[in-house]
Amino acid sequence: MPITPLSRSLRAGFAVLSAAAVLTGTAASAEAAAPAKYKTHAEAAAQLRKAGVNWSSSGGCSNRERTDCTSFEKINKASIAGVIAFKKATRCAIRVTGGTERGHAAGTYSHYNGYKIDIALNTCVNKYIADRFRYAGKRGDGALLYKSPGGNVYAREGSHWDITYYHGRV
Template sequence: MKFQRLQWIGLALMVALTGIATPKTQAQTRSWPTLSSGSSGENVVTLQAKLRHRGYTVNYNGSYDSSTVAAVQAFERANGLTADGVADPAVWERLVVTVRQGDNNIVVEALQRQLRNRYGYTKTIATVDRIFGSATNNATVSFQKSVYLGADGIAGPDTWSRLTSGDSARISHSAAVSRLSGTGISVTSSAGTAPNGASGVGSDRWLNKTSLEQVRNLSITRLIEFRNTIGCNIVITGGTETWIHSTYVQGHHTGYKIDIGLGTCADSYIRNNYSPAGTNKWSDSRGNIYFYEGDHWDITYSA
Protein backbone atom coordinates (compact mmCIF):
# COMPACT_ATOMS: atom_id res chain seq x y z
CA MET A 1 0.00 0.00 0.00
CA LYS A 2 2.84 2.37 0.88
CA PHE A 3 4.58 1.58 -2.40
CA GLN A 4 1.34 2.19 -4.29
CA ARG A 5 0.92 5.57 -2.66
CA LEU A 6 4.49 6.51 -3.60
CA GLN A 7 3.74 5.55 -7.19
CA TRP A 8 0.78 7.92 -7.29
CA ILE A 9 2.82 10.74 -5.75
CA GLY A 10 5.53 10.16 -8.33
CA LEU A 11 3.00 10.26 -11.15
CA ALA A 12 1.51 13.51 -9.86
CA LEU A 13 4.97 15.07 -9.68
CA MET A 14 5.75 13.97 -13.20
CA VAL A 15 2.55 15.55 -14.51
CA ALA A 16 3.28 18.78 -12.68
CA LEU A 17 6.90 18.94 -13.88
CA THR A 18 6.30 17.98 -17.50
CA GLY A 19 3.15 20.04 -17.97
CA ILE A 20 1.10 17.17 -19.36
CA ALA A 21 -2.41 18.42 -20.06
CA THR A 22 -5.29 16.90 -18.12
CA PRO A 23 -7.61 14.88 -20.39
CA LYS A 24 -10.91 16.69 -20.97
CA THR A 25 -12.93 13.50 -20.67
CA GLN A 26 -12.87 13.40 -16.87
CA ALA A 27 -16.20 12.63 -15.22
CA GLN A 28 -17.95 15.74 -13.89
CA THR A 29 -20.45 15.82 -11.05
CA ARG A 30 -22.55 18.55 -12.69
CA SER A 31 -24.11 18.88 -16.12
CA TRP A 32 -22.72 21.56 -18.43
CA PRO A 33 -23.23 22.47 -22.10
CA THR A 34 -20.49 22.03 -24.69
CA LEU A 35 -19.91 25.14 -26.80
CA SER A 36 -17.53 25.63 -29.72
CA SER A 37 -16.86 27.82 -32.74
CA GLY A 38 -20.18 28.80 -34.30
CA SER A 39 -22.24 28.52 -31.10
CA SER A 40 -24.32 31.51 -30.06
CA GLY A 41 -26.79 32.65 -27.41
CA GLU A 42 -26.94 33.41 -23.70
CA ASN A 43 -24.64 30.54 -22.72
CA VAL A 44 -21.93 32.04 -24.92
CA VAL A 45 -22.58 35.42 -23.26
CA THR A 46 -22.11 33.74 -19.86
CA LEU A 47 -18.88 32.09 -21.02
CA GLN A 48 -17.52 35.38 -22.36
CA ALA A 49 -18.51 37.25 -19.18
CA LYS A 50 -16.65 34.78 -16.97
CA LEU A 51 -13.58 34.89 -19.19
CA ARG A 52 -13.58 38.69 -19.11
CA HIS A 53 -14.03 38.67 -15.37
CA ARG A 54 -10.90 36.54 -15.11
CA GLY A 55 -8.93 38.98 -17.25
CA TYR A 56 -9.07 37.33 -20.67
CA THR A 57 -9.51 39.46 -23.79
CA VAL A 58 -12.65 38.31 -25.56
CA ASN A 59 -15.58 39.86 -27.42
CA TYR A 60 -18.81 40.13 -25.45
CA ASN A 61 -21.36 39.52 -28.15
CA GLY A 62 -22.94 36.09 -27.63
CA SER A 63 -21.11 34.68 -30.65
CA TYR A 64 -18.45 31.97 -30.28
CA ASP A 65 -16.01 33.77 -32.58
CA SER A 66 -12.23 33.58 -33.01
CA SER A 67 -11.61 35.77 -29.95
CA THR A 68 -13.67 33.35 -27.83
CA VAL A 69 -11.79 30.33 -29.18
CA ALA A 70 -8.46 32.03 -28.39
CA ALA A 71 -9.57 33.04 -24.88
CA VAL A 72 -10.82 29.52 -24.10
CA GLN A 73 -7.53 28.06 -25.36
CA ALA A 74 -5.59 30.43 -23.13
CA PHE A 75 -7.77 29.46 -20.16
CA GLU A 76 -7.31 25.77 -20.92
CA ARG A 77 -3.53 26.10 -21.07
CA ALA A 78 -3.51 28.02 -17.78
CA ASN A 79 -5.52 25.23 -16.16
CA GLY A 80 -3.61 22.26 -17.55
CA LEU A 81 -6.32 21.23 -20.03
CA THR A 82 -6.01 20.25 -23.66
CA ALA A 83 -6.13 23.59 -25.51
CA ASP A 84 -8.72 22.78 -28.18
CA GLY A 85 -10.80 25.94 -27.73
CA VAL A 86 -13.94 23.98 -26.88
CA ALA A 87 -15.88 25.02 -23.77
CA ASP A 88 -16.82 21.60 -22.43
CA PRO A 89 -17.71 20.53 -18.87
CA ALA A 90 -14.05 20.48 -17.79
CA VAL A 91 -13.74 24.15 -18.79
CA TRP A 92 -17.03 25.21 -17.18
CA GLU A 93 -16.15 23.53 -13.87
CA ARG A 94 -12.91 25.55 -13.64
CA LEU A 95 -14.48 28.76 -14.91
CA VAL A 96 -17.18 29.06 -12.23
CA VAL A 97 -17.51 32.54 -10.72
CA THR A 98 -19.79 32.67 -7.67
CA VAL A 99 -21.84 35.85 -7.31
CA ARG A 100 -24.24 36.94 -4.59
CA GLN A 101 -26.21 39.92 -3.32
CA GLY A 102 -23.98 42.99 -3.12
CA ASP A 103 -21.80 42.07 -6.12
CA ASN A 104 -21.56 44.39 -9.11
CA ASN A 105 -19.74 42.98 -12.13
CA ILE A 106 -20.09 41.51 -15.60
CA VAL A 107 -20.86 38.03 -14.23
CA VAL A 108 -23.89 39.44 -12.41
CA GLU A 109 -24.97 40.86 -15.76
CA ALA A 110 -24.66 37.40 -17.31
CA LEU A 111 -26.76 35.98 -14.46
CA GLN A 112 -29.44 38.61 -14.99
CA ARG A 113 -29.48 37.89 -18.72
CA GLN A 114 -29.86 34.15 -18.12
CA LEU A 115 -32.73 34.68 -15.68
CA ARG A 116 -34.52 37.22 -17.91
CA ASN A 117 -33.91 35.90 -21.41
CA ARG A 118 -33.92 32.13 -20.88
CA TYR A 119 -36.12 31.69 -17.82
CA GLY A 120 -38.66 34.50 -18.09
CA TYR A 121 -37.84 36.57 -14.99
CA THR A 122 -38.51 39.80 -16.86
CA LYS A 123 -40.91 41.14 -14.24
CA THR A 124 -38.66 40.39 -11.28
CA ILE A 125 -35.52 41.76 -12.94
CA ALA A 126 -36.73 44.89 -14.70
CA THR A 127 -33.32 45.87 -16.13
CA VAL A 128 -29.92 44.29 -16.66
CA ASP A 129 -27.64 46.56 -14.64
CA ARG A 130 -24.86 44.29 -13.23
CA ILE A 131 -26.06 45.06 -9.71
CA PHE A 132 -26.91 42.01 -7.59
CA GLY A 133 -29.68 43.65 -5.59
CA SER A 134 -32.84 42.30 -4.01
CA ALA A 135 -34.57 41.78 -7.37
CA THR A 136 -31.78 39.58 -8.71
CA ASN A 137 -31.62 37.77 -5.38
CA ASN A 138 -35.37 37.08 -5.48
CA ALA A 139 -35.17 35.78 -9.05
CA THR A 140 -32.20 33.56 -8.17
CA VAL A 141 -34.01 32.12 -5.15
CA SER A 142 -37.11 31.46 -7.26
CA PHE A 143 -35.04 29.71 -9.93
CA GLN A 144 -33.22 27.61 -7.33
CA LYS A 145 -36.54 26.49 -5.86
CA SER A 146 -37.84 25.57 -9.32
CA VAL A 147 -34.96 23.14 -9.89
CA TYR A 148 -34.85 21.82 -6.30
CA LEU A 149 -31.60 23.50 -5.23
CA GLY A 150 -30.95 25.05 -1.84
CA ALA A 151 -32.59 28.47 -2.18
CA ASP A 152 -29.86 30.71 -0.74
CA GLY A 153 -29.76 33.27 -3.55
CA ILE A 154 -26.09 32.58 -4.22
CA ALA A 155 -25.20 31.74 -7.83
CA GLY A 156 -22.50 29.12 -7.35
CA PRO A 157 -21.49 26.01 -9.34
CA ASP A 158 -24.80 24.14 -8.99
CA THR A 159 -26.91 27.16 -9.89
CA TRP A 160 -24.72 28.03 -12.90
CA SER A 161 -24.88 24.40 -14.05
CA ARG A 162 -28.68 24.38 -13.92
CA LEU A 163 -28.89 27.80 -15.59
CA THR A 164 -26.70 26.82 -18.53
CA SER A 165 -27.82 23.24 -19.06
CA GLY A 166 -30.54 22.37 -16.58
CA ASP A 167 -33.47 22.87 -18.94
CA SER A 168 -34.10 19.12 -19.15
CA ALA A 169 -34.80 18.95 -15.44
CA ARG A 170 -38.42 18.43 -14.44
CA ILE A 171 -40.07 20.85 -12.06
CA SER A 172 -43.13 20.91 -9.84
CA HIS A 173 -46.51 22.40 -10.75
CA SER A 174 -46.02 25.27 -8.30
CA ALA A 175 -42.51 25.98 -9.64
CA ALA A 176 -43.84 26.06 -13.22
CA VAL A 177 -46.68 28.40 -12.25
CA SER A 178 -44.16 30.61 -10.44
CA ARG A 179 -42.02 30.81 -13.57
CA LEU A 180 -45.05 31.72 -15.67
CA SER A 181 -46.24 34.42 -13.28
CA GLY A 182 -46.21 37.83 -14.94
CA THR A 183 -45.17 36.46 -18.35
CA GLY A 184 -48.54 36.74 -20.04
CA ILE A 185 -49.09 32.97 -19.93
CA SER A 186 -51.97 31.61 -17.86
CA VAL A 187 -53.08 28.07 -17.02
CA THR A 188 -56.72 27.08 -17.39
CA SER A 189 -58.72 24.00 -16.49
CA SER A 190 -58.66 21.20 -19.03
CA ALA A 191 -61.89 19.98 -20.64
CA GLY A 192 -61.00 16.37 -19.84
CA THR A 193 -62.02 14.45 -16.75
CA ALA A 194 -59.60 12.37 -14.75
CA PRO A 195 -60.31 8.69 -14.07
CA ASN A 196 -62.10 7.87 -10.84
CA GLY A 197 -62.94 11.51 -10.26
CA ALA A 198 -59.48 12.20 -8.84
CA SER A 199 -58.56 15.83 -8.30
CA GLY A 200 -55.84 18.06 -7.01
CA VAL A 201 -52.27 18.65 -8.19
CA GLY A 202 -50.03 15.84 -7.08
CA SER A 203 -47.07 13.83 -8.26
CA ASP A 204 -49.39 11.28 -9.90
CA ARG A 205 -50.98 13.99 -12.07
CA TRP A 206 -54.31 12.17 -12.43
CA LEU A 207 -56.25 15.40 -12.47
CA ASN A 208 -59.50 16.94 -13.57
CA LYS A 209 -57.65 20.15 -14.29
CA THR A 210 -54.51 21.16 -16.14
CA SER A 211 -51.32 20.04 -14.41
CA LEU A 212 -47.73 21.11 -14.97
CA GLU A 213 -46.39 18.70 -12.37
CA GLN A 214 -43.02 17.34 -13.58
CA VAL A 215 -43.07 19.38 -16.79
CA ARG A 216 -39.63 19.80 -18.36
CA ASN A 217 -38.05 23.11 -17.47
CA LEU A 218 -37.12 23.42 -21.14
CA SER A 219 -40.78 23.28 -22.16
CA ILE A 220 -41.58 26.21 -19.89
CA THR A 221 -38.51 28.12 -21.12
CA ARG A 222 -39.44 27.64 -24.77
CA LEU A 223 -43.08 28.60 -24.18
CA ILE A 224 -41.98 31.81 -22.46
CA GLU A 225 -39.64 32.55 -25.37
CA PHE A 226 -42.52 31.93 -27.81
CA ARG A 227 -44.80 34.28 -25.84
CA ASN A 228 -42.12 36.99 -25.83
CA THR A 229 -41.56 36.56 -29.56
CA ILE A 230 -45.21 36.81 -30.63
CA GLY A 231 -46.03 39.53 -28.09
CA CYS A 232 -49.50 38.35 -27.12
CA ASN A 233 -50.91 36.36 -24.22
CA ILE A 234 -51.17 32.56 -24.21
CA VAL A 235 -53.46 30.18 -22.31
CA ILE A 236 -52.19 26.68 -21.45
CA THR A 237 -55.03 24.19 -21.79
CA GLY A 238 -53.12 20.91 -21.40
CA GLY A 239 -50.01 19.94 -19.49
CA THR A 240 -48.65 16.77 -17.95
CA GLU A 241 -51.90 15.02 -17.05
CA THR A 242 -51.23 11.28 -17.17
CA TRP A 243 -54.42 10.57 -19.08
CA ILE A 244 -53.32 12.61 -22.15
CA HIS A 245 -51.25 10.58 -24.67
CA SER A 246 -49.62 8.73 -21.77
CA THR A 247 -47.80 6.27 -24.03
CA TYR A 248 -45.79 8.83 -26.01
CA VAL A 249 -42.05 9.08 -25.24
CA GLN A 250 -42.12 12.80 -25.96
CA GLY A 251 -45.63 13.38 -24.74
CA HIS A 252 -47.65 15.25 -22.15
CA HIS A 253 -46.93 12.76 -19.39
CA THR A 254 -43.16 13.05 -19.92
CA GLY A 255 -43.22 16.85 -19.85
CA TYR A 256 -42.47 17.51 -23.53
CA LYS A 257 -45.91 18.55 -24.76
CA ILE A 258 -47.97 21.59 -23.84
CA ASP A 259 -51.37 22.48 -25.31
CA ILE A 260 -52.29 26.14 -25.80
CA GLY A 261 -55.59 27.69 -26.78
CA LEU A 262 -56.22 29.16 -30.20
CA GLY A 263 -55.65 32.85 -30.80
CA THR A 264 -55.29 34.97 -33.93
CA CYS A 265 -51.88 36.26 -32.89
CA ALA A 266 -50.28 32.86 -32.15
CA ASP A 267 -52.04 31.16 -35.07
CA SER A 268 -50.79 33.74 -37.54
CA TYR A 269 -47.24 33.71 -36.22
CA ILE A 270 -46.89 29.92 -36.34
CA ARG A 271 -48.32 29.61 -39.86
CA ASN A 272 -46.35 32.53 -41.30
CA ASN A 273 -42.98 32.13 -39.58
CA TYR A 274 -42.44 28.41 -39.03
CA SER A 275 -41.73 25.70 -41.61
CA PRO A 276 -44.43 23.22 -42.71
CA ALA A 277 -43.71 19.80 -41.20
CA GLY A 278 -46.66 17.73 -42.35
CA THR A 279 -50.44 18.02 -42.26
CA ASN A 280 -51.38 20.82 -39.84
CA LYS A 281 -47.83 20.78 -38.44
CA TRP A 282 -45.19 23.50 -38.34
CA SER A 283 -41.60 23.37 -37.06
CA ASP A 284 -39.63 26.22 -35.50
CA SER A 285 -35.90 26.76 -36.08
CA ARG A 286 -35.01 24.29 -33.31
CA GLY A 287 -37.25 21.55 -34.68
CA ASN A 288 -39.99 21.92 -32.08
CA ILE A 289 -43.38 20.92 -33.49
CA TYR A 290 -46.58 23.00 -33.39
CA PHE A 291 -49.54 20.76 -34.31
CA TYR A 292 -52.93 22.34 -35.02
CA GLU A 293 -55.59 19.99 -33.60
CA GLY A 294 -58.71 21.97 -34.44
CA ASP A 295 -59.47 23.54 -31.07
CA HIS A 296 -55.92 24.01 -29.74
CA TRP A 297 -52.22 23.86 -30.59
CA ASP A 298 -50.34 20.76 -29.41
CA ILE A 299 -46.68 21.80 -28.99
CA THR A 300 -43.76 19.41 -28.55
CA TYR A 301 -40.68 21.09 -27.10
CA SER A 302 -37.83 18.66 -27.70
CA ALA A 303 -34.99 21.15 -28.17
Protein backbone atom coordinates (compact mmCIF):
# COMPACT_ATOMS: atom_id res chain seq x y z
CA MET A 1 0.00 0.00 0.00
CA PRO A 2 1.54 3.37 -1.01
CA ILE A 3 2.15 6.00 1.64
CA THR A 4 0.04 9.06 0.89
CA PRO A 5 0.16 12.51 2.45
CA LEU A 6 -2.94 11.58 4.46
CA SER A 7 -1.39 8.38 5.84
CA ARG A 8 1.78 10.32 6.71
CA SER A 9 -0.41 12.82 8.58
CA LEU A 10 -2.22 10.06 10.46
CA ARG A 11 1.05 8.38 11.39
CA ALA A 12 2.47 11.67 12.65
CA GLY A 13 -0.70 12.30 14.64
CA PHE A 14 -0.55 8.84 16.25
CA ALA A 15 3.12 9.35 17.07
CA VAL A 16 2.32 12.64 18.82
CA LEU A 17 -0.58 11.06 20.75
CA SER A 18 1.59 8.10 21.75
CA ALA A 19 4.36 10.38 22.97
CA ALA A 20 1.86 12.47 24.93
CA ALA A 21 0.39 9.37 26.55
CA VAL A 22 3.83 8.20 27.62
CA LEU A 23 4.74 11.61 29.02
CA THR A 24 1.49 11.92 30.96
CA GLY A 25 1.63 8.36 32.20
CA THR A 26 -1.63 7.26 30.57
CA ALA A 27 -0.03 4.62 28.36
CA ALA A 28 0.02 1.12 29.80
CA SER A 29 -1.54 2.27 33.06
CA ALA A 30 -2.64 -1.30 33.85
CA GLU A 31 0.94 -2.50 33.47
CA ALA A 32 2.26 0.32 35.65
CA ALA A 33 -0.24 -0.57 38.37
CA ALA A 34 0.79 -4.24 38.51
CA PRO A 35 3.26 -4.84 41.36
CA ALA A 36 6.68 -6.30 40.63
CA LYS A 37 6.85 -9.93 41.73
CA TYR A 38 9.38 -12.63 42.44
CA LYS A 39 8.66 -15.45 40.02
CA THR A 40 9.97 -18.24 42.19
CA HIS A 41 10.05 -19.14 45.86
CA ALA A 42 13.84 -19.47 45.64
CA GLU A 43 14.34 -15.87 44.43
CA ALA A 44 12.35 -14.38 47.31
CA ALA A 45 13.76 -16.83 49.86
CA ALA A 46 17.29 -15.78 48.90
CA GLN A 47 16.46 -12.14 49.72
CA LEU A 48 15.00 -13.12 53.09
CA ARG A 49 17.97 -15.36 53.91
CA LYS A 50 20.42 -12.55 53.05
CA ALA A 51 18.55 -10.23 55.46
CA GLY A 52 18.45 -12.77 58.29
CA VAL A 53 14.70 -13.40 58.06
CA ASN A 54 13.74 -17.02 58.77
CA TRP A 55 10.66 -18.92 57.65
CA SER A 56 8.95 -22.16 58.46
CA SER A 57 6.24 -24.37 57.03
CA SER A 58 4.00 -26.80 58.91
CA GLY A 59 4.35 -29.20 55.96
CA GLY A 60 8.08 -28.60 55.46
CA CYS A 61 7.43 -27.45 51.88
CA SER A 62 7.13 -24.43 49.58
CA ASN A 63 4.45 -25.60 47.11
CA ARG A 64 2.11 -22.68 46.43
CA GLU A 65 -0.83 -25.02 45.81
CA ARG A 66 -0.59 -26.77 49.22
CA THR A 67 -2.14 -25.15 52.30
CA ASP A 68 0.43 -26.69 54.67
CA CYS A 69 3.36 -25.08 52.84
CA THR A 70 4.91 -21.61 53.08
CA SER A 71 5.49 -20.31 49.57
CA PHE A 72 6.94 -17.08 48.21
CA GLU A 73 6.20 -17.91 44.57
CA LYS A 74 4.70 -14.81 42.86
CA ILE A 75 5.00 -12.70 46.01
CA ASN A 76 5.23 -8.94 45.53
CA LYS A 77 8.74 -7.56 45.78
CA ALA A 78 7.29 -4.84 48.04
CA SER A 79 6.11 -7.51 50.49
CA ILE A 80 9.59 -9.03 50.74
CA ALA A 81 11.15 -5.56 51.01
CA GLY A 82 8.59 -4.68 53.68
CA VAL A 83 9.33 -7.64 55.94
CA ILE A 84 13.07 -7.02 55.51
CA ALA A 85 12.62 -3.33 56.42
CA PHE A 86 10.53 -4.42 59.42
CA LYS A 87 13.33 -6.77 60.56
CA LYS A 88 15.91 -3.97 60.27
CA ALA A 89 13.72 -1.43 62.09
CA THR A 90 12.73 -3.74 64.95
CA ARG A 91 15.98 -5.69 65.33
CA CYS A 92 13.68 -8.57 66.35
CA ALA A 93 13.92 -12.18 65.29
CA ILE A 94 11.42 -12.59 62.45
CA ARG A 95 10.00 -15.92 61.31
CA VAL A 96 7.66 -15.94 58.32
CA THR A 97 4.92 -18.56 58.62
CA GLY A 98 2.74 -17.70 55.62
CA GLY A 99 3.19 -16.38 52.11
CA THR A 100 1.39 -16.93 48.81
CA GLU A 101 0.20 -20.50 49.41
CA ARG A 102 -3.47 -21.46 49.10
CA GLY A 103 -5.68 -21.57 52.16
CA HIS A 104 -5.83 -17.89 53.08
CA ALA A 105 -8.74 -15.49 52.55
CA ALA A 106 -9.28 -14.33 48.97
CA GLY A 107 -9.32 -10.75 47.72
CA THR A 108 -7.25 -8.22 45.86
CA TYR A 109 -4.82 -7.60 48.74
CA SER A 110 -4.52 -11.28 49.64
CA HIS A 111 -1.77 -13.74 50.39
CA TYR A 112 -2.27 -15.51 47.06
CA ASN A 113 -1.93 -12.21 45.18
CA GLY A 114 1.37 -11.50 46.95
CA TYR A 115 0.39 -8.66 49.29
CA LYS A 116 0.39 -10.50 52.62
CA ILE A 117 2.94 -12.21 54.82
CA ASP A 118 2.33 -13.91 58.16
CA ILE A 119 5.00 -13.71 60.85
CA ALA A 120 5.15 -15.55 64.15
CA LEU A 121 4.27 -13.73 67.35
CA ASN A 122 7.11 -12.96 69.74
CA THR A 123 7.54 -10.47 72.57
CA CYS A 124 9.88 -8.19 70.62
CA VAL A 125 7.63 -7.97 67.54
CA ASN A 126 4.43 -7.62 69.57
CA LYS A 127 5.86 -4.78 71.67
CA TYR A 128 7.31 -2.94 68.66
CA ILE A 129 3.98 -2.96 66.81
CA ALA A 130 1.87 -2.01 69.84
CA ASP A 131 4.25 0.79 70.88
CA ARG A 132 5.08 2.32 67.49
CA PHE A 133 2.15 1.74 65.16
CA ARG A 134 -1.26 3.42 65.30
CA TYR A 135 -4.07 1.26 66.65
CA ALA A 136 -6.70 1.04 63.89
CA GLY A 137 -9.53 -0.90 65.52
CA LYS A 138 -10.67 -4.47 65.07
CA ARG A 139 -11.15 -6.46 61.93
CA GLY A 140 -14.43 -8.35 61.40
CA ASP A 141 -12.89 -11.52 62.84
CA GLY A 142 -11.78 -9.68 65.99
CA ALA A 143 -8.10 -9.32 65.04
CA LEU A 144 -6.55 -6.13 66.42
CA LEU A 145 -5.35 -3.83 63.62
CA TYR A 146 -2.33 -1.54 63.63
CA LYS A 147 -1.23 0.76 60.83
CA SER A 148 2.45 1.46 60.30
CA PRO A 149 3.77 4.92 59.34
CA GLY A 150 4.38 3.45 55.87
CA GLY A 151 0.70 2.60 55.49
CA ASN A 152 0.92 -1.18 55.90
CA VAL A 153 -1.62 -3.00 58.08
CA TYR A 154 -0.66 -5.45 60.83
CA ALA A 155 -3.47 -7.70 62.13
CA ARG A 156 -2.83 -9.71 65.28
CA GLU A 157 -4.44 -13.06 64.65
CA GLY A 158 -4.36 -15.96 67.12
CA SER A 159 -0.90 -17.37 66.43
CA HIS A 160 0.72 -14.78 64.15
CA TRP A 161 0.72 -11.29 62.66
CA ASP A 162 -1.07 -11.08 59.29
CA ILE A 163 0.65 -8.19 57.49
CA THR A 164 -0.63 -6.47 54.36
CA TYR A 165 2.23 -4.76 52.57
CA TYR A 166 1.12 -1.95 50.32
CA HIS A 167 4.68 -0.56 50.24
CA GLY A 168 8.16 -1.99 50.72
CA ARG A 169 8.78 0.00 53.90
CA VAL A 170 7.77 -0.21 57.54
